[in-house]
Amino acid sequence: MKKVVVQVKILGDGVLTPEDLPQLLGRVSEVISDGGVEAVVVSGRLPVWAFCALTHHFHPRPLVATFEPRIGKGVCIASHTPEVSVGDLIPVDDAEIVDIEYLPLHLQ
Amino acid sequence: MKKVVVQVKILGDGVLTPEDLPQLLGRVSEVISDGGVEAVVVSGRLPVWAFCALTHHFHPRPLVATFEPRIGKGVCIASHTPEVSVGDLIPVDDAEIVDIEYLPLHLQ
DSSP states (O other), X not given: OOEEEEEEEEOTTOOOOGGGHHHHHHHHXXXXXXXXXXXXXXXXXXXXXXXXXXXXXXXXXXXXXEEETTTTEEEEEEEOOTTOOTTOXXXXXXXXXXXXXXXXXXXX | OOEEEEEEEEOTTOOOOGGGHHHHHHHHHHHSOSSSSXXXXXXXXXXXXXXXXXXXXXXXXXXXXXXXXXTTEEEEEEEOOTTOOTTOEEOOTTOEEEXXXXXXXXXX
């Protein structure tokens, strides 16, 4: 299965607040579709709630993972793919990279 | 809307590995249904991928949030409820508490 690493970078001071979430998800939607045949691995220095909102956003995808820097791989958190289960490690060496930059509301 | 705070505590050294995820989700399912009319706020000292797997697990719920200790409230990460949006803060003072304890695989 093809994979896309969605790398989210928060610009400025890097501080995201919950009010940023709708606009952040909107920004992500401009760059990459929530649905599609590729697996999505979400990556970034983000609060837990931003990660959870992003992985939920991509739930139409066949496989959703979060990148775990300590392992250097994705960890599958949701799968509609029989051969991959929740908790499985997802190598990303062969993945396409999609960079998304977002300026927090308090700096806009 | 009624709310449930699902407090997940990792026993022993508190270290969870990705291989724990299927069993952790199974343990959660024994204690509380993934669907239901109450909002769910997931809380705990957990890796990002565990939070994401847990919030995905509860996606049939009308509202899913993660508890943000710095704010003392939940942050909505997914909503099927018209009056609540992603990013909204969810007070939990009036919520039911469900405690879930899990012993990691490497200590079983």
